[in-house]
Amino acid sequence: MYQNNNPKILIIDDIAENIKVVANVLKKHNFNISFAKSGANGIEKVKKIQFDLILLDIMMPEMDGFEVCRLLKKDIKTKDIPVIFLTAKTDEMSLKKGFETGGVDFITKPFKSSELIARVNSHIQLKLVQEQLKKTNEEIQLANENKDKLLSIIAHDLRNPFSVLIAFSKLLVDSYDEFSKEDVMIYIKSFYQTSKQGFSLLDNLLKWSKSQTGKMEITPERLDLNDLVEETVTLLNSQALNKNIKIRNKVPKNIFAFADLNMTLTVLRNLISNAIKFTNSKGKVSVFGERNKKQIKIIVTDNGVGIDASDIKKILRIDIKHSTSGTVGERGTGLGIILCKEFIEKNNGEFVIESKPGIGSKFSFTLPKIEKND
Ligand SMILES: Nc1ncnc2c1ncn2[C@@H]1O[C@H](COP(=O)(O)OP(=O)(O)OP(=O)(O)O)[C@@H](O)[C@H]1O
Ligand SMILES: [Mg+2]
Missing domain, CATH: 1.10.287 (Helix Hairpins)
Known part of the structure; x- marks a missing residue:
């Protein structure tokens, strides 16, 4: 009934025979069972292993079940694990105290196997649903x-x-x-x-x-990076000539990526046009390429105006618009680099910015290497 791993259950009871009886019933239903013979030992185990549910005896020497439950509920890491008291004490006061300390249910000893299984299952299901709900909520909040x-x-x-x-x-x-x-x-x-x-x-x-919103289709294919850089340089050449800037395509001819064509072209266009835009007349823009076992790396460098360390962080944030005019007043949207990073990450690559004001900038990205024909 559980799609992922078998749920992990911890039984805390000072009497070995009790643990054995409960464990025998649960094992038949594919639960993963651990046990502890004292409250302190139980808490130690909970800190090491992520349990899905705890079956807790109340009457134990030194630390009783109520105290164990109270401590578990105080700790942010363990507070969401459902605790079911497994006990012979069913007086009104004990029930009240058990729920007050944070327990979700009681099973009275001696118990019926079917009741134990039903209660354990329903609380584990409830926990799974709550976790899913929390995840969905976080996704909604981000969106x-x-x-x-x-x-x-x-x-x-x-x-x-x-x-x-x-x-x-x-x-x-x-x-x-x-x-x-x-x-x-x-x-x-x-x-x-x-x-x-x-x-x-x-x-x-x-x-x-x-x-x-995940609506952008990504169709990875074999990309010849030297060709794509050449195509982009040709497209942007008049912009560079106007400023007397030389663009050098130093990408070796044997570098092939496995990535989306349009996204990769958008990234190259943005990076090379930025390099031209933020470099003074007679400057130099170069594009290099490298490859290792798994990836290819493209590096776009310029000896332009550079970027302050504090501004590099702003460039990548959609909520802070950071756009400066180029060296001859060229204007932009301030979204180019955000898109580049997004597109590269969508294609399983990494995007890195390095820059020194007054010296120049280096924008690099990796993409998965083509696996076939290589
Ligand atoms: N090569 C570079 N040298 C110096 N500064 C740069 C360079 N590339 C980007 N920047 C800085 O980062 C800012 C954001 O760049 P981004 O490409 O996101 O937007 P933009 O170029 O202003 O607009 P758009 O890309 O829409 O034309 C730029 O305005 C500039 O301040
Ligand atoms: Mg730009």
């Missing part, structure tokens, strides 16, 4: 926090480009005749820039939320 972050970005950053577009286009509509052709052109150019910026923010937000 909710992500939703809040997303909404706050939408509220703050996506509002801006729209306000600019609305204000300027209204001005044009209302007073078109008062503007020269050149002025109109300036406005139209700024519409283009602003809407492009707004669109890339929206696009990044959608990619991020899709990836958060």
Whole structure:
């Protein structure tokens, strides 16, 4: 009836014969049984092994069952393990005290096997359901926090480009005749820039939320990293030429990853375009590749402006928007690196940022190596 491991039950009783009787019944139902002959010994065992349920005798010398239960319920690590008292004491006072110390049930000695099994099963089931509920709650809370972050970005950053577009286009509509052709052109150019910026923010937000909700499909395939870097460098070359920056593709030709094509291209595009953006004219951007037994590693380096240690942490947080302008005023959404890290981790890789202000930055990531044809 239990899908995972057999539930672990601890019997604490000072009389060996009692332990034997209970253990014999439970063993027939595939429970994993441990025992302790005193309260102190029982508590010691509970600290070492994660039990699913404890059957506890009340009348024991030195430390009685009530005291054992009280101590277990005081400790955050053991408080959630259900305790059933196994006892001959069934007077009103004992029942009251047992429940008050945190016990969930009583089984009276001498007991019927079927009653013991039924009660043990129902409390273990209850514990499993509670654990599942706790896990689901934590997942809901995380999803909710992500939703809040997303909404706050939408509220703050996506509002801006729209306000600019609305204000300027209204001005044009209302007073078109008062503007020269050149002025109109300036406005139209700024519409283009602003809407492009707004669109890339929206696009990044959608990619991020899709990836958060697990709706992004990942289709790993054989990727030739030298080819992909070459393709990205060609795409970004005019941006680099404008700033007189040289991009070198130093990725060896024999490096193949097993990862999603579009996600890997997005990561390369973000990292190489950042390197260009945050490097001064005549700077250098290089992309290296390495491989070991299991993984490939791609490293994008630049000798640009670098990043403060305190800002590196901010770059990876969706709730703190950290975006600075490039060396010639290029603007961004501040979501690029967050997406890179997310995509690499989704493809079972690791993403690392190293940077020194004034010296340059090094962004690296690993991906699983292709297993076939290698
Ligand atoms: N190679 C780099 N050198 C120096 N700073 C960098 C580099 N890459 C990223 N940064 C810093 O990290 C910030 C966040 O980078 P990220 O790529 O997430 O956003 P962005 O480049 O501002 O916007 P987008 O990627 O949407 O164009 C940048 O604004 C910049 O301050
Ligand atoms: Mg970027």
